[in-house]
Amino acid sequence: MEKTLKKGRPDIAMSSFSFLFAEMLNYFHSRASSSDELEGRLQAAGERLGLKVLELMTYREKANRKDTLESFLSFISNNVWRMLFGRPADGLQRIPADNSYMILESVPITNRYIEAGQLNPATFITGIIIGMLRAAGFNNPVETHVWKKDESTNETTNVYLVKSK
Amino acid sequence: MSRERNLAKIAESTFSKLDKVHSEIFTMTYGAIVTTLVEDLDNVDEVNAQLDKMGHNIGERLVDELLAKTGLNPQPDMRYVMEIVTRVGFRIYLGITPTLSNWNADSTTVTLSFRDSALSDWVELPHTLDDLSYFQLVCGVIRGALEMLGMKVKCTITADKLKGAQTTDILVELQEVMQAKFYN
Amino acid sequence: MSSICMLVIFNRSGEPIFERSYQWSPTMRALLPQTTPCLNDEAVGLLSGLVFSLRPFVSKISPKNSADSVNCFTTEEKTYHLLETATGLKFIIVTGPNVTPMTNELQQIYQLFASTVALNPLNRPHQASEDAPSEGKADNKKPNGQIVSASFCTALDSFLTRLSS
Numbered sequence: 001m002e003k004t005l006k007k008g009r010p011d012i013a014m015s016s017f018s019f020l021f022a023e024m025l026n027y028f029h030s031r032a033s034s035s036d037e038l039e040g041r042l043q044a045a046g047e048r049l050g051l052k053v054l055e056l057m058t059y060r061e062k063a064n065r066k067d068t069l070e071s072f073l074s075f076i077s078n079n080v081w082r083m084l085f086g087r088p089a090d091g092l093q094r095i096p097a098d099n100s101y102m103i104l105e106s107v108p109i110t111n112r113y114i115e116a117g118q119l120n121p122a123t124f125i126t127g128i129i130i131g132m133l134r135a136a137g138f139n140n141p142v143e144t145h146v147w148k149k150d151e152s153t154n155e156t157t158n159v160y161l162v163k164s165k
Numbered sequence: 166m167s168r169e170r171n172l173a174k175i176a177e178s179t180f181s182k183l184d185k186v187h188s189e190i191f192t193m194t195y196g197a198i199v200t201t202l203v204e205d206l207d208n209v210d211e212v213n214a215q216l217d218k219m220g221h222n223i224g225e226r227l228v229d230e231l232l233a234k235t236g237l238n239p240q241p242d243m244r245y246v247m248e249i250v251t252r253v254g255f256r257i258y259l260g261i262t263p264t265l266s267n268w269n270a271d272s273t274t275v276t277l278s279f280r281d282s283a284l285s286d287w288v289e290l291p292h293t294l295d296d297l298s299y300f301q302l303v304c305g306v307i308r309g310a311l312e313m314l315g316m317k318v319k320c321t322i323t324a325d326k327l328k329g330a331q332t333t334d335i336l337v338e339l340q341e342v343m344q345a346k347f348y349n
Numbered sequence: 350m351s352s353i354c355m356l357v358i359f360n361r362s363g364e365p366i367f368e369r370s371y372q373w374s375p376t377m378r379a380l381l382p383q384t385t386p387c388l389n390d391e392a393v394g395l396l397s398g399l400v401f402s403l404r405p406f407v408s409k410i411s412p413k414n415s416a417d418s419v420n421c422f423t424t425e426e427k428t429y430h431l432l433e434t435a436t437g438l439k440f441i442i443v444t445g446p447n448v449t450p451m452t453n454e455l456q457q458i459y460q461l462f463a464s465t466v467a468l469n470p471l472n473r474p475h476q477a478s479e480d481a482p483s484e485g486k487a488d489n490k491k492p493n494g495q496i497v498s499a500s501f502c503t504a505l506d507s508f509l510t511r512l513s514s
Binding site: 009010011012013014015016017019020021023024026027031041044045046048049052053056083084085086109112 | 180183184185186187188189190191193194195196197198200201202205215219222223226227230257258259260281283286287
Binding site for chain 2: 361362363364394397398401416434435436437438456459460462463464466467468470473474475
């Protein structure tokens with residue numbers, strides 16, 4: 001099963017993605033009977049994408065299997081983030097207290113132009129992370145949060161919280 | 166300067182001012198949408214219809230962004246509008262410039278062709294989905310955008326690269342130029 | 350240009366889909382949105398009819414193949430600056446008299462519109478009210494294309510304030 005990978009395709013306008021993503025949200029919204037269901041479907045779509053991403057990255061980068069959760073998360077927050085979003089995530093931090101990890105991102109591409117009310121569109125990206133973790137054999141739950149950057153400001157950041165099993 | 170070169174210049178200059186993404190996130194999101202629809206809906210015809218509808222919704226909105234950012238203000242002239250669609254629209258939103266061929270005598274039908282696109286990289290259709298029209302979204306976008314410009318068109322995929330053809334061809338047929346009607 | 354008193358947007362069928370009135374506040378040095386409209390509903394309706402007829406009128410009186418259009422008209426009290434897009438949207442800024450045509454500014458407002466409203470799937474500015482199911486009595490019917498966008502309002506307010514100072 002030889003796939004030809006076309007590297008070096010020209011970039012496209014970000015609004016292409018935004019239009020498509022907004023329409024996907026619209027579709028899920030029309031079929032969901034609750035906001036939990038909507039969020040669940042959005043995350044599930046992200047998981048599908050995550051599986052494909054790992055396939056692609058493994059093929060392209062001939063990547064070695066990342067044995068530890070931390071090295072795999074580092075791969076995600078750097079290499080995968082660069083491929084999907086054009087730059088690495090803002091940070092990857094470990095929370096020693098419960099051995100969980102946070103991937104930080106100020107403005108996810110999913111949130112750029114969308115006014116989605118209560119739903120956090122970045123749940124899609126959480127799904128991507130989950131999809132990749134599952135495909136690599138990690139079963140950690142991942143949650144989407146919006147937290148203040150620090151006590152002194154009201155500035156927030158998106159946090160993808162990878163919890164210990 | 167020829168009209169084509171002028172449009173290409175406008176496309177590049179507009180594109181340089183826009184936020185951009187690598188095409189992968191777009192390709193894969195579209196793939197996830199198609200997979201979801203195939204699972205949700207009972208048959209392939211419904212999937213194609215849903216892709217067309219989503220495309221139409223996108224086209225309705227995308228055309229305003231395109232016109233606002235480029236400053237173009239076309240009359241409902243099929244030749245000029247299709248040049249804008251291929252040289253500016255496709256260039257900015259999908260990273261390719263399809264060719265236009267087989268214009269009929271009164272310039273109301275044309276075939277738009279492309280080989281590769283940001284929609285279908287690395288996509289292989291399994292045999293169970295032989296009737297799936299992967300590019301149906303694009304048909305919907307063209308239809309929706311042109312409708313906002315007052316042109317009612319029919320878009321049909323006449324060749325599909327994912328099904329073995331050399332190129333993907335979309336036949337665009339103008340059915341009606343609509344006159345705006347005052348609401349009162 | 351602190352005499353800007355209103356922005357109105359009509360859709361292709363001439364239905365008003367957005368109205369925002371302003372008053373210059375010398376103390377705050379800003380153009381502030383007002384709830385009392387600069388033009389009442391009847392006046393807005395008449396303006397719509399007038400503007401709707403302008404494009405066909407101009408195309409009848411212009412030489413063949415020219416793309417002429419009205420970009421502003423003036424009374425003693427007010428000036429009406431107009432931009433009609435190829436999609437039939439009509440953006441009108443109402444200002445005091447003796448203001449030079451604001452065509453460039455209107456084009457920029459169209460861009461703000463595109464970045465906020467066009468990207469939001471909840472707004473369907475091109476949908477005429479007759480196409481959608483009507484709720485309530487005919488005289489209460491608002492076009493389903495009514496624009497509801499906090500980000501458009503915010504961007505518009507800042508833009509118009511910058512113009513006025």
